[in-house]
Amino acid sequence: MDDLFKMRVLTAAVNEMQNPALRVFNRVFRGREHLEPSDRLAFDVISGNETLLGTISVAAPASVTEKTGRRTITMTAPRLAHKRLIHTAELNALRAYGVPAQVEMMKTRIAREQLDMRNMIDRTLEYWACSALKGIIYDADLSTQLVDYHVAGSHKPTLTGTDLWTDAESDPIGRIRTWKRLIEDDAGASITGWTAFLGSSVMDALLTHDSVREVLRYDRGSQMAETGRIQRLAEVELSEYNGSFLDSGGVRRRFIDEDAFLLIGHCQDLVDVPFAPVVDDEAPGGVGNLTADGGGALYFSKSWQEKDPSGRWIKVEARPLPVLQRPGAVVYAKAV
Secondary structure (H helix, E strand, O other): OHHHHOHHHHHHHHHHOOOOOOHHHHHHHOOOEEEOOOOEEEEEEEEEOOOOOOOOOOOOOOOOOOOOEEEEEEEEOOOEEEEEEEEHHHHHHHHHHOHHHHHHHHHHHHHHHHHHHHHHHHHHHHHHHHHHHHOEEEOOOOOOEEEEOOOOHHHOOEOOHHHOOOOOOOOHHHHHHHHHHHHHHHOOOOOOEEEEEEOHHHHHHHHHOHHHHHHHOOOOOOHHHHHOOOOEEOOEEEEEOOOEEEOOOOOEEEOOOOOEEEEEEEOOOOEEEEEOOOOOOOOOOOOOOOOOOOOOOOOEEEEEEEOOOOEEEEEEEEOEOOEEOOHHHEEEEEOO
């Protein structure tokens, strides 16, 4: 039974848990996680270089080009950590079932607590991922700024009047194409694909807009009739996102505002996810134990005994930061 409480076992277990609710993080940031050597994170916000290179003779020296425009941000990695006490008194009744049953029921209890604790960290990570793509990450109070990625005002438009997609005279497809050109001009890298996350009010407006319905009338299978949603428009993969969380006052808030349209141009170095090692004597080699490829595990977990009142603490911790490296590759618009 002691193996249940080993740091290696707990850390491996919490990292193997899957969370499909991380829709934005999984779609945009997943696969970019990497361990940093300390809790001081330094990352670049890139503007790129878009000039052409002229030809020279074989005898001429190489041309001197301007360096890629970069703004380096240095900050202390944020820390997400919480712990819970499983009282021995809660498990007292398990003894009547014998040691084998007690071990299995303890496994179930630990797994349930770890999953809920991991979900709280993941919910925060998803909020940070969405906030990064909007330009600024805020803390749980929704007002304390953690990092500003300096997204230009032209990439955060608010539509008004007849431009609103709820207005019959508006042109949503034309507007999306305009924003695509803006991203292609400002990203500083070649765009390889398009994704948009949008709130329910924006999807409602698109579903009922005459100009959009006219275009989709010729779409094979009528995506509106089959799914009640529009899956692609103007070469952009659309995803209505109604994921939410409760703020400190108990008010439900959406990761993507109901009136918002988040357009993402996928490109090289779009995002990054550095994470710092936990400060813990029992975590050699970074967060948890080193993985087979020499990297660290994103999530760390351990357990220890409490003498009075008798029980056992379970802890889960992570220190990641979703980074938007190319702020010119996103547009976050209020469309309705």
